[in-house]
Amino acid sequence: MASHENQADDMSISCAIAACTSLQEFGVGLAIHGLGIKLGYGENNQISVANSLISFYSQFRDIHASETVFKGMAGKNVVSWNAIIKGLFLNEEAGEAFYLLRAMQFVASIQPDIATVVTIIPFCAELLLLREGKAAHGFTIRREMASELSVINSLINMYSKCNNLKEAEYLFLTMPKKDLVAWNTMISGYAQNGQPQEAQTLFKNMLGCYSTCTLPTLLAITQSCDSPDSLQLGRSIHGWSIKFGFSNQIFALNSLTHMYISCGALLDAFTLFGGISAKADVTSWNTVIAGCTQKGHFWEALEYFDLFRKASRLHFNPIILVSVISACGNLGLTFQGRLIHGLAFKTGAVTNTQIQNSLVTMYGRLGDTESARRAFDLSHNPNLCSWNCVISALSQNEDANKALELFRSLEFEPNERTISTVLSAS
Template sequence: MILREGRAVHGLTIRRYMGLDLSIMNSLMDMYLKCNHVREAEHVFKAITERDLVSWNIMISGYSQNGHPREAQTLFKELLRWCSQCSLATLLAILPSCDSPESLHFGRSVHSWQIKLGFSNHILAVNSIMFITGHFWEALETFKVMRRESHVRHDSITLGTDAHVQNALITMYGRFGEIETAEMVFSLSQYSEYIVLSACTQLGVLRHGKEIHGRVFKFGFQRNSFISAALVDLYSNCGRLDTALQIFCNLPEKSVAAWNSVISAYGFHSNGRKSIELFHDMIESGTRPTKSTFINLLSACSHSGLVNEGLSYYEHMSDEFGVESVTEHHVCVVDMLGRSGRLCEAYEFIKRMASQPEPGVWGALLSACNYHGDLEMGREVATILFGLEPDNVGYYVSLSNMYVAAGRWSDAVELRRIIQDKQFMKPPGYSIIDAGFG
């Protein structure tokens, strides 16, 4: 919140010739990274002539925490060429960069490195390894190994007692038909109203959402910023924008989560101009925008056709508001350009990205090519995606649909044959209707 003062201190260190003090330089890097200013931290890191392990750990952790996994992994490899005996802090710095299926192979390499250096029984390391794999059987096996160690005990992080994990547990047991177990987890949750509102929002079940709203009001939980934001999301997604705005306007203190929800609400209802107006009201109120704020704002611009406005906000995210762009912002920009038919600009935007684009960014362009019937570009983008995510059936289906639309039936049939040979299964779509019974 006081980045300007931090920059002033940085200037003071330069004037006082403190640039050779390694601890000061490390602290400056840490400051910039915690303020989401990755590029400025990079400049400091590159200016250090003799780095210590703390310097490397800070920069690797900063990349990981700010949505730059590839840069974190590249720097980690460079560190290993410089120093093979690293610390537990290095391990904890790099592991958050391995939180996607694309990074599973790299995460396994880090796991091997962890065992080699003797950290296999350290509780923080074990917790982090279980968190990043995305392969739940391996995570459970790792947990079993940890339980067999007499000197290692699980903690709240291992078991996960926060709302997000409890919500995931309820979802998991529900999908397996273990309704009684799901109800037990729900009854143990002190955040049950937040959790249930999110479920009602995703399902579009307004009737049950209203019942939870009544319970929230009865116990005075509407003062909780997360619950009030969830209520705004609920009514907006269920088509009751008027009620969502009434809840927002009646909030005595508007949190950034509440601002984000109402900006998203207007965007969801294709009123991007109002989203922009609320964004400026938010800034004038002294509330600092977050990454989620700009995701909602860019999405609102995209759905309302406000392309130039959206591009302007994207370009000034960092220098004016201190928010570094991440994959979700890149997807919004590509979607925004793609919806308006500016496919070549979207393609050039991706090519100019400083880091390797994530599959979701290319996926947004493929969807735009499908919508506008640009088969030539669509084939090129699909080929890239086949290399990045060869098992994602959605990319094959999109390209097949483009072939059909262009009348190229033989190509469409060939692609469908590939889908069958690979035994891909597209998840079936479904609709839910609240009949009002019970």
């Protein structure tokens, strides 16, 4: 369009910015923003352009730029408010997001709509904000939105994630009409809350209502196959996924690999993984390495980490390193543990709090309390888990006095694990 000397308008500019957001093209987005200002379609006088810019900068973690655009708008619509609220949540500014949600309700011409609600509730689910989620639920009832399918499905997911399965179950059972999303969400809710039998029963009931299923159905039900007793069903689900054409979907293959590891069928898991290793993403490798560690197959986890480093050009993520560090600690491999520590230091991953905590735990298991304490002291942003790890490491290695000294200087409200560790030291 630009090469044909046609002048872009506000619609083409906002669409182009939205495309940059989807493609993660920050530099191009900045250039289009500049072009919009040059042509007189800046954020101050064009709502559609401003709304696209808010989402664009939010996705690139520049919430200050998003707020600047929002505050500079001469006129705002409900999309503007929804975009900035979502942006604040994406940038871990939940308090500010709720503040703006409250302020939005005092704007006479604009009120929260269904899009606002289905933006807020999933973040309440991810952040485990049950109280705020219940408040959002109450709001939907007052505004007569509670019968909307998208709202009910979001609420079922929120209550499931917040371990309030009774509320999720009640909403599901009282739905006047259920879609596949509702079934999938409830099946996943049962599986995530340690009720695999209920998840599997609901899955079988769902198959009586629908002749076909979706990939989210597969991802939901495989979570419930987490023991050798579920292996037969898991193999049936694998066959069903091939039948419905999901056998080339990397998400499905990762889920099935984890299912086989959880059921103790390592040969099946490794055979399946071997068939996809050429196109495996970092999540695939993470699935097999972390899955082996979680189920106590520590040697296998280390073997696959070695294969990952040799065969893959992918950069490992913190979860993979945490799993490998844990495997070294459980196997008592001091030399290998120090090598992984060095690798984390070399790649800069050592600044990750999860990795720091796993290093403290590993050195504690290896009986090296001096290294455990040093790893804790070098933590950039220790959390309560960090304190629990180092107190536990000292307590387990007969450094009880040092453990109690650390407890006295604890910078957080102790939880159940803290108290049990300190009682053990005492």
